[in-house]
Amino acid sequence: MMDKALSVRLLRDMLLIRKVEEGIAERYPQGKMRCPTHLSIGQEAAAVAVGAALETADLAISTHRAHAHYLAKGGRAPQMLAEIYGKVTGCCRGRGGSMHLTDRTAGFVGSTAIVGNSLPIGTGLALSLQLKKSRQIAAIFFGDGCTEEGAFYESANFAIVRNLPALFVCENNLYSVYSPLSVRQPAGREIYKMVQGLGMPSAIVDGNDIDAAYAAAMAAIEHVRSGKGPFFLELTTYRWREHCGPNFDNDIGYRTEEEFLAWKARDPVASYEARLQQQGVPTEELAALHTQLDAEVLAAFEFAETSPFPDQSEAFSDVYTDKEVSPS
Amino acid sequence: MSRQITFAKAINECLHQSMAEDPNVIVYGLGVTDPKSIFGTTAGLEARFGKERVFDMPTAENAMTGVAIGAAIEGIRPVMVHQRLDFFLLAMDQLVNGAAKWRYMFGGQDSVPITIRLIMGRGWGQGPTHSQNLQAWFAHIPGLKVVMPASAEDAKGLLAASIFDDDPVLFLEHRWLHNVHGDVPETLNRTPLGKARLVREGDAVTIVGMSYMTVEAIRAADFLSNLGIHCEVLDLRTIRPLDWDAVFASVSRTGRLLALDTGHATGSVAGEIVARVAMECWGKLKAAPQRIAMPDFPEGTSPALTKGYHPRAEHIVDAVARMLGRTIDASPLGAQRGYPHDVPGDWFNGPF
Numbered sequence: 001m002m003d004k005a006l007s008v009r010l011l012r013d014m015l016l017i018r019k020v021e022e023g024i025a026e027r028y029p030q031g032k033m034r035c036p037t038h039l040s041i042g043q044e045a046a047a048v049a050v051g052a053a054l055e056t057a058d059l060a061i062s063t064h065r066a067h068a069h070y071l072a073k074g075g076r077a078p079q080m081l082a083e084i085y086g087k088v089t090g091c092c093r094g095r096g097g098s099m100h101l102t103d104r105t106a107g108f109v110g111s112t113a114i115v116g117n118s119l120p121i122g123t124g125l126a127l128s129l130q131l132k133k134s135r136q137i138a139a140i141f142f143g144d145g146c147t148e149e150g151a152f153y154e155s156a157n158f159a160i161v162r163n164l165p166a167l168f169v170c171e172n173n174l175y176s177v178y179s180p181l182s183v184r185q186p187a188g189r190e191i192y193k194m195v196q197g198l199g200m201p202s203a204i205v206d207g208n209d210i211d212a213a214y215a216a217a218m219a220a221i222e223h224v225r226s227g228k229g230p231f232f233l234e235l236t237t238y239r240w241r242e243h244c245g246p247n248f249d250n251d252i253g254y255r256t257e258e259e260f261l262a263w264k265a266r267d268p269v270a271s272y273e274a275r276l277q278q279q280g281v282p283t284e285e286l287a288a289l290h291t292q293l294d295a296e297v298l299a300a301f302e303f304a305e306t307s308p309f310p311d312q313s314e315a316f317s318d319v320y321t322d323k324e325v326s327p328s
Numbered sequence: 329m330s331r332q333i334t335f336a337k338a339i340n341e342c343l344h345q346s347m348a349e350d351p352n353v354i355v356y357g358l359g360v361t362d363p364k365s366i367f368g369t370t371a372g373l374e375a376r377f378g379k380e381r382v383f384d385m386p387t388a389e390n391a392m393t394g395v396a397i398g399a400a401i402e403g404i405r406p407v408m409v410h411q412r413l414d415f416f417l418l419a420m421d422q423l424v425n426g427a428a429k430w431r432y433m434f435g436g437q438d439s440v441p442i443t444i445r446l447i448m449g450r451g452w453g454q455g456p457t458h459s460q461n462l463q464a465w466f467a468h469i470p471g472l473k474v475v476m477p478a479s480a481e482d483a484k485g486l487l488a489a490s491i492f493d494d495d496p497v498l499f500l501e502h503r504w505l506h507n508v509h510g511d512v513p514e515t516l517n518r519t520p521l522g523k524a525r526l527v528r529e530g531d532a533v534t535i536v537g538m539s540y541m542t543v544e545a546i547r548a549a550d551f552l553s554n555l556g557i558h559c560e561v562l563d564l565r566t567i568r569p570l571d572w573d574a575v576f577a578s579v580s581r582t583g584r585l586l587a588l589d590t591g592h593a594t595g596s597v598a599g600e601i602v603a604r605v606a607m608e609c610w611g612k613l614k615a616a617p618q619r620i621a622m623p624d625f626p627e628g629t630s631p632a633l634t635k636g637y638h639p640r641a642e643h644i645v646d647a648v649a650r651m652l653g654r655t656i657d658a659s660p661l662g663a664q665r666g667y668p669h670d671v672p673g674d675w676f677n678g679p680f
Contacts, residue, residue, distance in 0.1 A: 059402070093435035102434045109401060110434055114425045120391035121426060124398020131354070131380060131404060138398075151421070154391030161386060318436030319470050321494035 002211060007276055010052055010210050012289055014044040014269045017068045019297045020077055024084070025246035027301070033084045035097035040068035042240035045268035046171045047072040047141070049213030049235070053221050054139055059107050059129070061122040062141040064099045066111030069141045074106035077297065081304035088310035089303065116149030118142070123155040126166035126230070137165040137224045145176030147191050148184055153198070159230035160199045166230040167220055168200070171207060177243045178254040192234040200232050207235030208268040238263035330513045335477075336506040338484040339369040343407065345516040346491045347377050350405060353491060354381045356392070357409035357445070366409055367447070367506050389415055393422035396442045397430065405441050407491055411680070413446035413500065414457045427496040428471030439494040443487070447501045448590070450540070450638060451670030452678050455629035461591040461622070463538070466498045467568040473497040473521055474567040478542035480510030482565055485519030492518060502540040502590065504672035522569035526578070530558030533584040533648050536575060536601055538564045541588035541639070548644035551661055559648060567597050572604065579605050583614035584651050586644065589621035596621045615651045620644060634670050
């Protein structure tokens with residue numbers, strides 16, 4: 001067993017994500033969260049493994065499905081939820097919504113909505129860290145779909161050429177929206193092996209097994225931080241709910257109920273909680289953790305719901321840094 | 329102290345002095361460290377500032393733009409260069425979805441101080457994809473600044489302002505200007521973005537120019553001046569922000585507007601100027617506003633296809649004459665040029 005405090009921390013981080021995401025799914029039909037929202041339920045372990053292995057000062061960047069990465073890196077839940085509710089207390093003051101999250105206090109620089117868009121930006125973060133001779137690294141979260149974008153090859157290539165402190169974190173959840181890997185990449189390709197062909201060392205790990213994933217993330221981060229250049233870590237996992245929105249969609253025909261159930265049986269959160277229980281973490285301690293997180297999440301939703309909307313005049317501020325320059 | 333140097337040398341000098349002034353300024357782009365050093369504009373930078381701050385790059389225009397964004401968010405001031413604007417079109421995602429939006433999208437907490445130098449060709453076989461002047465595209469995007477110097481002095485001063493500006497700036501260099509000489513201060517001065525330059529004063533017609541078209545506007549204005557017709561020539565310097573106050577003030581004085589553009593007519597900056605002047609200065613106008621821009625079809629490669637394609641001083645004179653109801657023979661302007669129609673002067677022998 002890992003260090004108990006660490007194990008409980010990993011469970012706690014996963015549970016927080018699960019509870020926040022379930023909370024969103026439950027409330028989404030109320031129509032108060034009026035933006036496209038991509039839930040991470042089922043993928044918590046991959047995010048937490050890397051998020052917990054990074055230091056707070058390390059930088060991270062992500063994609064449209066970023067809730068888990070933001071929270072795992074230490075981003076504040078109330079500010080994230082307020083952002084999704086479009087409130088002025090949101091992490092982007094209501095400008096970004098679910099797909100644009102940031103918490104600089106946690107080193108979570110941002111997430112962006114266009115597939116592949118944040119890969120070069122994360123690579124640029126790594127360049128800045130190298131130029132400043134920092135020991136920090138930049139973690140770039142993305143999905144299997146991103147590895148089909150030109151921006152991925154361009155970013156990976158530059159990171160290799162310049163030996164940048166960049167960790168490429170690929171969550172392979174088998175689907176890009178509703179398109180399975182089989183129609184997107186040749187049969188038999190293993191993404192992490194392909195990346196080795198580019199010249200970047202890589203590894204693959206079960207992204208639903210937090211202990212294994214955490215160990216792999218620690219090794220990958222050690223590689224990057226020690227100045228050996230970029231590293232590609234592939235984590236296999238599965239998105240439980242629809243691509244965008246709160247519902248289950250196994251009935252619409254792009255994947256099977258059987259496939260979903262097989263992955264659900266490997267629930268990264270519940271399985272880890274059971275493992276910790278087996279390993280002697282007292283039931284009362286786990287129950288207390290649930291109680292504490294339930295209260296935390298409820299308070300975060302209350303913060304979001306009761307926060308004010310931004311003033312309409314904020315619609316056209318911050319287009320430029322220079323206040324003298326009007327938008328038109 | 330100032331002395332005569334070329335536009336290209338002014339850019340080179342600006343890069344040297346900016347990098348010396350601020351260790352966070354870095355310069356990269358395809359060819360930056362090669363023997364031709366981007367028409368001489370990046371000469372000596374690598375030797376002086378080292379391979380970390382000055383480097384050639386992979387042929388990856390899109391990602392390398394994102395790299396600039398990421399570095400800029402963390403305090404670096406990247407200056408990126410493309411030998412033709414047309415190559416940069418691969419980077420529209422990073423430019424439009426990334427650089428332009430970042431500050432707004434994340435609630436105003438981070439700025440993206442990047443400068444992207446884009447060189448635009450014209451004539452001498454540059455053809456459909458080495459000659460595009462797409463300032464109107466860029467100016468359409470909130471969050472971007474668009475700079476188009478016309479003189480050597482402005483090349484230095486506006487580039488310095490761009491590098492030290494906290495927002496993303498597209499710095500558009502016309503290839504026909506690289507060899508233009510002018511008085512340039514030895515010191516590094518920042519010429520404010522958004523302030524037009526009054527190049528010639530007059531009362532007949534306001535000619536609004538940008539980049540290379542300002543050069544043709546000055547030729548036309550000086551020709552007309554000898555005939556007793558004094559035009560006001562306003563060099564925009566920056567397309568966004570655009571100095572509307574200067575445009576409206578000048579048109580209010582002259583009552584006539586001729587807007588020039590180095591890009592295609594439809595959807596052009598000149599079209600926007602005509603529209604805004606019609607809206608804001610209607611009561612002061614003595615004639616319908618006019619514009620001269622590139623035709624609405626691509627530039628052909630063969631010199632036979634580019635005859636008459638590019639607006640020159642004689643076309644400006646013709647337009648001014650029509651607005652004033654005068655008949656003026658502008659043909660001496662063309663006859664004065666002792667070189668082919670598709671080059672800026674004897675100095676340009678291609679290939680690029």
